[in-house]
Amino acid sequence: MTIIRTNRILIVMAIVILLLNYPVNMYLLNYSPEPTGIFIAFILICIVMMRLIDKKKDK
Structure with missing residues (x-):
């Protein structure tokens, strides 16, 4: 149960980072997108995907 919650939190964080970035x-602040924000969001998504793959392998 905690893995599912952690995965959801990580995905929400990645979505928020991408939306803010x-x-x-x-459009609102007239800044160019930060590559660091994109990198962090994709790392979070990769972590969740690795956890889901490991969970599926264990079953």
Whole structure:
């Protein structure tokens, strides 16, 4: 149960980072997207995918 919650939290964090990085920065604040934010969001998504693959292998 805690793995599912952790995965959901990580996915929500990745989505928030991507949303803040692209639409908010580009259209509302007139900043260019930060590559660091994109990198962190994709790392979070990769962590969740690795956890899901490991969980499926264990079953």
